[in-house]
Structures are given as C-alpha cells and as structure tokens.
Amino acid sequence: MSRHSSRASYSSTTPSIILYDTPGHSPQPWAPNIWRIRFILNYKRLRYRTNWVEFQDIEATLRNIGAPPSSVRSDGRPVYTLPVIVDPTRNPSRPEILSNPNTIAEYLESYYPARPVFPEGSRAVQSLFVYYVVEIFAKPLLPIMVPLSAKGLPERSQPSFSHSHAALNPLPPGPHREKAWQIIHDSFDHLASILDKNSFDGDGVCAMGHYVSYADFAICSVLLWIENMAPHDGWARIREWNGGRWVRLREKCREYMDVY
Template sequence: MSSHRASSSVITLYDLKGGSGSSQPWAPNIWRVRFILNYKRLRYRTVWVDFPDVESILSSLGAPPSSFRSNGRPVYTLPVLVDPSRNPGRPLILSNTNNISEYLEATYPSKPVFPPGSRALQSLYAHYIQEVLAKPLLPLLVPLSHQQLDHRSQSYFRAPGGLTGPPSSATNQPLPPGPERERQWLQAKEQFDFLDSILAKNVGDGDGIVAMGFEVSYADFALCSVLMWIRQVALHDGWSRIQHWNGGRWEQLWQKCSPYMDNH
C-alpha cells in the first residue's frame, strides 16, 4: 500500500522499498519482524518507504528514533510497527527489531516464537547471527543491495548522513573482484560450517535443522532473514551455493520457514 498513514484497524509495518520501485522485501532486520507477524497469523499491512524518505516519514509519524548522532540529531531506521489494537485513536508506535519482536510476543502470546525458558538463549543466538555469522557477508551483500536500489536511493546512500540503512561506509565500497569475492564467500562458509556443527547436536532429540527441537522459533527466523537477504540480492552467486552447503541444511531451514514468507 502506498499510504503513509497507519490503518485504524490493522497493524502497519513500515518496510524498505526494493529496487526500481519493487515491493519485494529484502532487509533482514525487517524480515525478522515479518516472519513473526506471519507466524502468529496477525493481520497487517505494509507501507513501503524509499530510503531518502525514511527520516521525514518516521519523524512525522512520531516514531521513536533508533539512536542519536553526536550533535543530538535523531536517527530514524526501519522497521517501524504501528499497532492500533488497544487504542485506535493513539496507536502504539515502535521501532527497533528487538523491541518490536518482544512486544509482539508479549501482546500476542498465541503461537509463541519464544518457547518457555528459551528467550535468553534465543536472543543470544539471534545476536550471533547478526554480529558474527553475517559479518563476512556484508562486503558482498551490502554493495549488491545498493546496486538494486533506484537512483534516488543510491544517491542518498552515498550522501553524508544517509544513515537509515546499512552503514554508509559499507555502501560506498564496490563489490569485491572475482578472487577476493570467492575468499569472502569462503569466510562466510566457515561461519555456516560452525553453525552446522552446533545444530547437528540437536539430531536425536530434534530434527537438527531448527534451533529448538522440531518447530521453528525466533532463532530460526533470525537466520532465515539472512538467507532471505542472500536469496533476494545474490540469487545466483550466493544462494545457489549456500543452499547446497552442509548437506543442504540451509535449504531445509528455508523450507521450514517458507509457510511464513508472505509479504502483505
């Protein structure tokens, strides 16, 4: 939907618009929220936002800033979620993936993404995915993501202060040349190999694919959000190899999460 005003009856998720005006979601931190909404079968709609418009739209919406610059100026990032369910006249507006995830779990406990007693470990798992496993992917996926944006968003990304997405220093780096690119994929594979060895410990009292026994949970959505990013921006160079790594474990995880990949 193109309107920037929150609906009075359903949850609204603010997400980044893809390349050439595409409404195909790709940002992993936003996909984590989208997975939860789909898994819990909550009614919601999406407002697609161009990078250059993030600050103006979110500030006019009254969304909490994600952080503040050294000069005190607020920094606005996506995702943002607006939930009018409790008070349509004054809907709750949330930013930050972790805050939104915690809110959705507390407010809509049916079909929990955090099974009892797992919240701390799953949060640690998600932190590992974001801060460790994904790190060698950034020199590959950030330039590829940048290439797929429209010209206006690309120019904004290059401009000082274009801080509503991945770090601008990363977006200004070109895609590594062939041999260096291969080395980067090998570094990424080392992280996936390590995670493969950890998940294999679940074989016997679990399926060895998901983090918690046999059913998907928050930890799996955190990982599958990264897989979604890879598939959207590096289908042939990235996903075509990762889906076969570690005996096809990541393709199997993708299939486990696939029922929750709707994009409203």
C-alpha cells in the same frame, strides 16, 4: 510471497498493524531486520499491512509519524531505521509506535502471546542466539551484500543508501572476493555445527529442535536477503552448503513468508 496478498477473514474496517518496509528491485521484501518482524506477524497470524517507504524518505517519514529513533549516535544524533510498526489495534486513539527489531519482537510476544515465537523458558537464550546471528554470523556478509543491496534498490534510493554505507566498497570479482566468500562459508559451517547438535533430539534444522522459532526467523531473514539481492553469486553458493541445510530451513519458514 506476494505484495498483494490479503486476509479475507477480516473486515476491511478492522484496524491492522502497519509495518514500515523499504522496497527493493523485485516484488519481494529484502531487508533482513524487517523480515524478522514480518515472520513474527505472519507466524502469529496478526492482521497487518505494509507501508512501503523508499530509503531516502525513511527518516522524514518516521519523524512525521512520531516514531522513536532506533538508536542514537555517539554524538547524540538520533538514528531512524526500519523496521517500525504502528499498532492501533489495542488503542485506536493512541496507537503504539515502535522501532528497533528487538523492541518490536518483545512487544509482539508480550501483547500477542498466542503462537509464541519464544517457546517457554527460551527467551534469554533465543535473544542471545539472535544477537549472535546479527552481530557475528552475518557480519562477514556485509562487504559483499551491502554494495549488492544498493544496486538492488530503486534508482532514486541508491545514492542515499550508498552514502549511508560508504565504508563498504564493492569487492570486484577475483581473489579478494573469493576470500570473502570463504570467510562467509566458514561462518555458515560454524553455525551448522552448532545446529547439528539438535540432531540427537530434533531434526537438526531448527534451533529449538523440531519447530521454528524466533531464532530460525533470524537466520532465514539473512537467507532471504541473500536470495533476493544476490541470487546467482550468493544464494546459488549457499543453497549447496552444509548438505542443503539452509534450503531445508527456508522451506520450514516458507508458510510464514506472505507479504500483506
């Protein structure tokens, strides 16, 4: 993976999709929701480039480009988060500007149907699976990963990120942290038991049996988050779980991890 990769087969004047991402402490992207979209862009072999926006500048940047809010708070205030894409390739005079990873995924699949990430007849099931990964499977990770992610951001971004996740205090080393990791382990075990059902007619690694799809990208996005922000305390544990299944899934997705 490299932030400096380029697709030489395209002219430099060819319009490209712009993916808005926020940098971490390393050259590699880290945010799981944004990785889900990057995986799709790479898998579909779409021309794109990344616009890096530090965390505290996200709302102002998105308002400036006219991006829709990703959600609305209960008090009616809009929430601006990444990923966001700007797509001028279909209509350069009126580019599409989209937020919310689910909305973006649906758009890319609908308007760029080659190399589908939702194999025929699987869109509803995969959407439900991704909801499970985001809202249930990954939730036990938050008390550990969110504070670690704050530390992994550029120094200027850390206060803003920590303030937006103030309810999640760091877990110091000790029994409470180990209990949190046991809950995470249980969550991984449960997902592994579901995916193992594909061993009867697939490789037991991919959600669809043999080939990667949007569901696998959702899982791998979480793995890359852990690998980049908690390589020693997190990824070193998880890579050993469930017979190395998560390393095998990461390797299945490796060719779609370029950063442009």
